[in-house]
Amino acid sequence: MRRLVGLLTGLLALTGLPYLLYLALYAVRRPSGSPAEKWPREPTVSVVLPTYNEAPIVEAKLDDLLALDYPMERVEVVVVDSSDDRTADLVERFFEGRAAPSLTLVRKDDREGLAVALNEGYAAAANEVVVKTDCDSRLAPDALREAVANLADPEVAAVTGRNAEVLGGSGVERGYRDVQATIQTLESHLDSTLIFHGPFSAFERDAIVPVDEDSIADDTELALRIRRNGGRVVFDPAIRYREAAHSAFRKRRRQKDRRAMGLLRLLWRHRDALGRYGTYGRVVLPFNWWFMLVSPWLLVCSLAAATLGSLAVLGPFGLAVPAGVAAFVAAGSRDALGPLQPLYSLFDTQVSLARASAKLLLAGGDGEGADGTWTPDRELREVLQ
Numbered sequence: 001m002r003r004l005v006g007l008l009t010g011l012l013a014l015t016g017l018p019y020l021l022y023l024a025l026y027a028v029r030r031p032s033g034s035p036a037e038k039w040p041r042e043p044t045v046s047v048v049l050p051t052y053n054e055a056p057i058v059e060a061k062l063d064d065l066l067a068l069d070y071p072m073e074r075v076e077v078v079v080v081d082s083s084d085d086r087t088a089d090l091v092e093r094f095f096e097g098r099a100a101p102s103l104t105l106v107r108k109d110d111r112e113g114l115a116v117a118l119n120e121g122y123a124a125a126a127n128e129v130v131v132k133t134d135c136d137s138r139l140a141p142d143a144l145r146e147a148v149a150n151l152a153d154p155e156v157a158a159v160t161g162r163n164a165e166v167l168g169g170s171g172v173e174r175g176y177r178d179v180q181a182t183i184q185t186l187e188s189h190l191d192s193t194l195i196f197h198g199p200f201s202a203f204e205r206d207a208i209v210p211v212d213e214d215s216i217a218d219d220t221e222l223a224l225r226i227r228r229n230g231g232r233v234v235f236d237p238a239i240r241y242r243e244a245a246h247s248a249f250r251k252r253r254r255q256k257d258r259r260a261m262g263l264l265r266l267l268w269r270h271r272d273a274l275g276r277y278g279t280y281g282r283v284v285l286p287f288n289w290w291f292m293l294v295s296p297w298l299l300v301c302s303l304a305a306a307t308l309g310s311l312a313v314l315g316p317f318g319l320a321v322p323a324g325v326a327a328f329v330a331a332g333s334r335d336a337l338g339p340l341q342p343l344y345s346l347f348d349t350q351v352s353l354a355r356a357s358a359k360l361l362l363a364g365g366d367g368e369g370a371d372g373t374w375t376p377d378r379e380l381r382e383v384l385q
Contacts, residue, residue, distance in 0.1 A: 018290045025283075026182070031189035035234045036156050038149035044074045045144060046125030046205070047101075047133060050117040051081045051091070054135040058087050061135045062094050066101070069141045075101035078124050080117040082108040115215040122208050130205050132219060133241075137199030140164070140240035147202035150236055157207040157231025158223050160196040161239025171335030172252065173245035175345030183287075184235035191279035192233045194288045195263070196223040199241040207231050212269075217262030224270055227280055249333040252348065253355070260349075260356035264292055268360075296354035299347075 047065060051058060065077060077095075081088040088107055095103040104124050108117065122130055129148055133139065143161060150159040162181045166174045180195070187193040196219040203222065207229065211221045223233040246252045267289060274289070275281050303325060310318030331337050332344030 018287060018295075022183070022186070022287060025190075026186050029186060029189055031185050034146075034150060034236045034238055035185075035188035036150040036153040036159075036236070038146075038152065041148060041152045042071060042074055043129050043148055043151075044076075044127035045070065045129045045131060045148070046076050046078050046104075046127040047131045048078045048080070048118065048121035048125060049133060049135060050114055050121060051079055051083060051087050051135055052111060053083045053085045054087045055083070055085045055090055057135055058090055059094055061133075061138075062091070064138050065133075067141055068139065068144045070144045072100040074127075076104055076125070076127060077101050078104045078106070078121045080106045080108065080121040080124075082111040082117060113213065115211050115218045115221075116213050118218050119210045119213070122205075122210075125205060128205055129202055130208060131200065131202045132198065133200050134198045134243075136244060138167070138242040139200055143200055143239050143241060144202075146236060146239045147200070150234060150239075151202060151204055153232075155232045156234055157226050158196070158201065158203045158233040159236055159239065160193070160201040160219070160223070160234075161199075161241055162235070162237050163197070163199065163243050164240035165242040167242050167244035168246070169335075170245040170247040171341050172247045172332060172345050172348055175342035176349055179342055179346060181235070181237055185237060187284045188234040188236070190283060191277075192223075192227045192284065193235040194220060194224065194284055196220045196233070197241075199243045200239060204231070215262065215266070216258060217266045220263060221266050224266065224273070227277060228270075228273060247333055247335050249329055249348070253352065256349065256352035257356050257359075260292070260352040261359060264353065264356055264360055267292060292353050293357065296350045296357065299350050300354055 049061070049065075054061070062077070065075075066072065068075075079088070079091050081091065088105060091103070091105060104126075106120055106124055108120075118132065121132075129151055131144065131147065146161070147159050150156050162184075163173070163177045166177065184193040184195065198219050201219050201223070203226065207226045208222065209225050209229070211218050211225065215221050227233050246255070267285075273281050274285050303321075307318065307321045310321045312318070314320070328337075328344065328347075332341065332348065335341060337344050
């Protein structure tokens with residue numbers, strides 16, 4: 001029993017140490033605000049919007065783009081559509097009679113995955129700055145101005161923003177995004193951040209390179225490739241968007257597990273970047289490897305050790321440990337943990353990372369979304385209608 005307690009203590013200490021070191025680094029650097037100086041500038045912008053069966057929400061998304069505080073005569077919208085509903089026709093009708101922004105519509109007969117669609121959209125984009133956004137998100141009016149101001153810094157080649165309001169009221173997602181924003185702010189002030197967000201990411205057009213056609217972390221992959229080519233890729237909390245998310249444990253798994261699988265696969269494919277590219281390879285990437293690959297399994301082992309230890313000492317009463325975990329999950333899924341809700345948000349993310357790594361190891365990453373295609377979550381989209 002003493003050995004088991006020692007093992008559990010060691011696992012918990014090992015799991016938490018890198019996070020404590022990161023907090024210490026945050027306290028030393030005290031990063032805040034945008035990582036880039038800003039100058040007023042209005043470059044031409046191409047907004048790339050991939051669509052698949054978005055008829056119920058596409059017009060609202062286009063209205064959202066037109067509401068951006070930016071001269072629309074300097075904007076083109078590039079829609080890459082592989083729908084089998086009326087999405088493309090609705091897009092064309094929306095732009096009829098409008099002088100600005102201009103429309104480039106790429107109609108695809110076959111659905112080949114998001115990465116393929118984005119590669120085609122980026123290739124079709126004609127302007128200096130290329131923005132990628134998703135149909136199921138909403139942007140703050142000043143998001144585009146904030147992005148191009150960051151890109152005015154000659155060192156910055158790409159920038160992403162934060163989910164400032166979780167549509168649907170998911171406390172789980174809100175708590176995780178707050179923690180993630182803190183981490184990404186530090187990463188950006190150290191060098192560059194890793195994760196880029198689909199609802200809003202902006203790139204210098206000349207910095208864009210194709211991503212793998214089977215990528216399911218396309219935004220982050222493009223940012224990683226840009227950093228490897230010498231450009232900084234940063235997170236600016238002043239760039240705000242809204243995206244819908246679930247709190248319920250089972251409903252979150254489809255969305256979170258797919259994202260986790262994409263990030264894990266991307267880290268593995270670019271494992272040769274560890275230790276290279278300055279602070280990015282020596283600090284940012286190792287921390288993300290720890291958070292995404294090591295820490296989830298240490299958590300699994302800690303829970304297993306705690307359960308076995310309690311069963312060995314208390315017999316059937318030792319089931320109180322898994323029962324307590326189940327109660328923690330049930331309360332967290334209902335956003336009912338109060339000040340502990342951010343802790344549950346991290347736990348929920350670690351569950352998805354553990355599940356995703358197991359899928360990659362055991363099944364080669366097969367399943368919904370593994371080829372870059374998946375079924376849109378209609379329940380979440382109803383929030384946007």
